[in-house]
Amino acid sequence: MKMTPALLVIGGIMVFWASVFIVIILPSIVWQEPPSAAWQPWSDDEAAGHDLYVRNGCSYCHSQYVRVMDWGEGAERIAQRGDYVNQLPAILGTERTGPDLSQEGGEHPEDWQIAHFINPRNTRPLSLMPSWEFLGMRDIRHLTAYVRSLGGKDATFRAQRQEEWKPQAADAYAGGPAANIQWLHDHVPAPWHPMPNPYPATDAALQRGHKIYQDFCAGCHGVVGDGNGPAKEFLNPPPLNFTELRDHLVGGQYIGGIFYYQVMNGITGTGMPYFKRELESEKIWDVSNYIAVDFVGYTDAETAPLGIDASYEPEWKNNYSLPGADEK
Ligand code: HEC
Ligand code: HEC
Numbered sequence: 285m286k287m288t289p290a291l292l293v294i295g296g297i298m299v300f301w302a303s304v305f306i307v308i309i310l311p312s313i314v315w316q317e318p319p320s321a322a323w324q325p326w327s328d329d330e331a332a333g334h335d336l337y338v339r340n341g342c343s344y345c346h347s348q349y350v351r352v353m354d355w356g357e358g359a360e361r362i363a364q365r366g367d368y369v370n371q372l373p374a375i376l377g378t379e380r381t382g383p384d385l386s387q388e389g390g391e392h393p394e395d396w397q398i399a400h401f402i403n404p405r406n407t408r409p410l411s412l413m414p415s416w417e418f419l420g421m422r423d424i425r426h427l428t429a430y431v432r433s434l435g436g437k438d439a440t441f442r443a444q445r446q447e448e449w450k451p452q453a454a455d456a457y458a459g460g461p462a463a464n465i466q467w468l469h470d471h472v473p474a475p476w477h478p479m480p481n482p483y484p485a486t487d488a489a490l491q492r493g494h495k496i497y498q499d500f501c502a503g504c505h506g507v508v509g510d511g512n513g514p515a516k517e518f519l520n521p522p523p524l525n526f527t528e529l530r531d532h533l534v535g536g537q538y539i540g541g542i543f544y545y546q547v548m549n550g551i552t553g554t555g556m557p558y559f560k561r562e563l564e565s566e567k568i569w570d571v572s573n574y575i576a577v578d579f580v581g582y583t584d585a586e587t588a589p590l591g592i593d594a595s596y597e598p599e600w601k602n603n604y605s606l607p608g609a610d611e612k
Contacts, residue, residue: 320366322436333430336423338373345413347377348386348434360387360438367436382413388431389439393446396555397428399518406515407555409503449553450520457521464521465532472545479541480584483569485577493574496567504555509579519555526579538584543572 285291326334337343349363363386368374377384392400396407401424404411416424432443456467469477483489498507504523506512511525533539547568550558559568576583 317365317369319369320364320436322361322364322438323366323369324433324436324440325370326433327429329426329429330433331430333426333428333433334371334375336419336427337375337430340416340419343375343377343379345379345381346375346383346385347380348374348384349376350384350386354384361435385431385434387435387438389433389435390442390444390446392557393450393553393555394428394432395519396557397431398424399515399555401427402518403514406503406513406518407557408500410499446553451553453521453551453553461525461528462532465529468524468546468551469542471551472542476541476545478538479544480538481540481544481569481573481576483566483573483585485573485583485585489570490574490577492567493570493572494578496563496571497574500559500563501571509575515555521554523555526575530580533580539576539580540569540572540584543575544568547572 350361352362355362367386399406400408400413401416401419403415403417404413405415416427419427433439435442453467456464459467497505502513504511504513504515504519505526506516506523509526511523511528513523516522546556547563548558548560550556563571573583573585576585
């Protein structure tokens with residue numbers, strides 16, 4: 285057959301459409317991804333929030349895709365194809381300037397999300413996330429509904445836990461400081477109650493604690509520990525006033541273990557987040573000593589019975605003699 289220009293053009297067009305059919309059209313007809321076990325459809329508000337998420341470029345900083353190698357970041361669940369059914373465009377994201385959000389739903393109660401969207405520095409003093417106050421409350425509520433949905437059925441489960449605990453925490457707060465502190469401490473498991481802070485409250489430790497407090501806690505608990513941080517106006521119950529705590533601890537009762545437990549795990553139903561992913565053991569003890577000394581007025585650090593040392597901290601490190609030094 286003779287190769288004429290017309291034949292070349294027609295051939296080219298046929299090859300083009302054949303490729304489009306095989307690569308784009310065929311898969312969309314034949315390949316319907318089944319939803320994963322956690323998938324669930326969006327409500328109207330959630331869909332509106334997704335739209336805002338795309339339009340405002342949240343994916344420049346946030347991914348929504350946890351891979352096997354992200355396990356170390358504390359990811360609870362590896363993303364599956366079926367998680368993204370009907371979610372167009374699917375927001376996978378390559379940048380991680382901010383944390384991955386694929387499991388954000390129910391991580392925090394809604395009042396935390398609103399305080400954070402209005403100004404991320406409210407809840408996290410060092411955050412570089414922009415403020416979204418200019419969007420107005422309606423859009424912020426849509427964004428909140430959307431991030432609450434992230435994680436599908438797992439997210440709904442976590443969000444329901446938050447919603448179940450919230451009225452109980454708010455009631456306890458309304459009952460006055462004594463009842464509130466009793467309520468808060470009743471939920472800390474018993475072994476933590478008689479546990480003092482195993483780290484000595486040295487000047488260096490207190491300064492470390494001060495820095496951690498300013499970077500992570502001051503937005504809520506306030507620079508002087510009175511609970512008057514900028515997030516206060518959004519949160520119910522409001523952030524704890526540590527100076528009030530001082531008057532309600534019975535006779536110098538131990539507080540180290542209780543603080544440690546609360547900071548590590550957070551308090552479900554309240555704005556108090558958990559810090560076990562961000563702060564390692566010693567940092568939590570240091571910030572606990574700082575709060576105890578500066579705001580509550582005393583620390584139980586290094587009183588008997590001594591609590592648990594961090595496992596990586598061998599005894600010789602604390603008394604400056606190397607292992608086996610005595611034998612030489
Ligand atoms: C310039 C980068 C940037 C942009 C743009 C951005 N974020 Fe963030 N975001 C961050 C950083 C950094 C953090 C972690 C610090 C913090 O909590 O603010 C964060 C935290 C978050 C968190 C809280 C995660 C958690 O549980 O601690 C949510 C929810 C969130 N962003 C949603 C959004 C949404 C929705 C948008 C778009 C409207 C957005 N972000 C835009 C950087 C960004
Ligand atoms: C987003 C706001 C927020 C941030 C950030 C925050 N907290 Fe809290 N915190 C709260 C709220 C709300 C409560 C519970 C108040 C209540 O139920 O009355 C609380 C309670 C606590 C308690 C419980 C005290 C007790 O006696 O049971 C401790 C300890 C605590 N926070 C320490 C910290 C530390 C340390 C940081 C920083 C590493 C921090 N918080 C960051 C809001 C916050």
